[in-house]
Amino acid sequence: MSDKAVPPRVVVLGGGSAGWITACLIHKEWGHRGGSVTLVESPEIGIIGVGEGSTPQLKALLDHLGIDEAAFMTACDATYKLGIRFTGWSERPGFESYFHPFPGPVDLHTEPDFVANCALARRGFEVPALPDDWFLAARLADGRKSPIPGPDFPFGPSYGYHFDAYKLGAFLRDWAVPRGVVHKAAKVAEVALDGAGDVAALMCEGDERIEGDVFVDCSGFAAVIAQRALGGRFIPFEENLFNDRAVVMPTPHSAPYRPQTDAVAMSAGWRWSIPLTTRVGNGYVYSSKHISDEAAEAELRAACGSSADARFLKMRVGRMEHSWHRNCLAAGLSQGFIEPLEATALHIVISTALEFVRAFERGGSTGEHRDRFNAGAAARYDGIRDYIVAHYRMSQRTDTPYWTANRTNPNLSDELKGMINAWFTQADIAVANAESYTEPPYSPMSWHALFAGYGTFPDPDKMRALPNGAIGADAEAIARMLDACVRNFPALPTPDPH
Ligand SMILES: Cc1cc2nc3c(=O)[nH]c(=O)nc-3n(C[C@H](O)[C@H](O)[C@H](O)COP(=O)(O)OP(=O)(O)OC[C@H]3O[C@@H](n4cnc5c(N)ncnc54)[C@H](O)[C@@H]3O)c2cc1C
Secondary structure (H helix, E strand, C coil), X not given: CCCCCCCCEEEEECCCHHHHHHHXXXXXXXXXXXXXXEEEECCCCCCCCCCCECCHHHHHHHHHHCCCHHHHHHHCCCEEECEEEEXXXXXXXXXXXXXXXXXXXXXXXXXXXXXXXXXXXXXXXXXXXXXXXXXXXXXXXXXXXXXXXXXXXXXXXXXXXXXXXXXXXXXXXXXXXXXXXXXXXXXXXXXXXXXXXXXXXXXXXXXXXXXCCEEEECCHHHCHHHHHHCCCCEEECXXXXXXXXXXXXXXXXXXXXXCCEEEEEXXXXXXXXXXXXXXXXXXXXXXXXXXXXXXXXXXXXXXXXXXXXXXXXXXXCEEECCCEECCEEECHHHCEECCHHHCCHHHHHHHHHHHHHHHHHHHCCCHHXXXXXXXXXXXXXXXXXXXXXXXXXXXXXXXXXXXXXXXXXXXXXXXXXXXXXXXXXXXXXXXXXXXXXXXXXXXXXXXXXXXXXXXXXXXXXXXXXXXXXXXXXXXXXXXXXXXXXXXXXXXXXXXXXX
């Protein structure tokens, strides 16, 4: 689309996080050039209202839109997130819990040593290889520190947030509407197609007709346009990932908190614990083939001590074959969903919206750009799926049928098989990652953290000391350096529940 071309009239269906993020991003790109964005949502249907963790992409979104971080954090009861602590996924002594950090500039100094020690441990040498020991974010989270350093230390790690999912959409709405996004509260009863089969308009109850050039389906699992009207094909991931339900319940705020999501293994899944400023969000993501709703609720209640009402959710796990079909882009839960272990859903929404704008700018709805966009979106989902499957595959738990089924699940993509094979054959993980994935969604550091975090090394009785004269990385020097770095970060304020 040249500078002079008129941007399309965009209609977004859905006012959950995905709808408002997409509306904000598209309006920012095209609003000042005459493009219009109209968002339609049904207050009667409401939003899913879970999803309280982000990657650093949410911080990047705020920066991109020019939104004040403090205003967002106050409005959404948000806390910082420096990474995820996985607990109980491995029974190997010394690896019962590990921290997966978001990266930062200090890691450039420590990651090579971590990778070197992993290489030794993969060959059976007894050297420190737990990710926690090598990354600043792990130390900061453990010490309950803010990710934002003092002015003399410009090397803070990247970070995401925990936030109230109900409040995020409302916050973005209040940002977008004064800037020109048109907001309509209406229930879409029908999608009108034109003679060519493209979407012409959304027909609302009460007979309002909303026309547009491009329609973004952010209607959640209902996928009103992308699937129901246009018949787009959904590719399920149920053979790769077994979890299809979640039960959630809050607990009162427990201060002080750590700026991390806790992902704790359960008998038929895992539970999250997410600190907000006003409460702690808890959820158990489980496989309905392996545990009943009642038993899952009881297990979560016992683990987190909540007496609040439980809320159950069904998850449709997989992705659309084509995220962009005809003149409709699917974003958010209508586009696809991978269980929330890595909290990647909003990350994908942001990437989808930005990539769509770029592809559309290049060639409108012409096939070549749309196909390339779709291939990229599919690869992103599949790559994230693989990484999450790897968590289960490497988990080292065999104490329930659920964990055994995951450990022995034969449904691995060729790309994931390539990564696992590379790890066990002592091949270079960075090379394997680049060869397996065109645009790798996870870095070599993340793969190392996952494999090493679960203690994916030769059996403990086969591990041996380094031969005389050989040295591993100097873990003590790294520890001293990281401790010195930590002193530049202030303690987190104790939240004040209101
Ligand atoms: C258990 C669980 C945990 C999750 N955890 C995370 C996490 O930690 N991090 C993360 O990033 N994501 C997470 N997610 C995903 C996250 O919840 C969603 O990606 C996010 O909320 C966006 O949802 P959405 O906007 O696509 O859909 P929804 O919130 O369901 O919104 C759909 C919108 O469409 C509207 N709508 C539907 N039909 C019609 C109609 N006919 N007419 C008019 N309007 C209509 C609704 O009113 C609503 O406004 C999690 C999801 C689940 C299920």
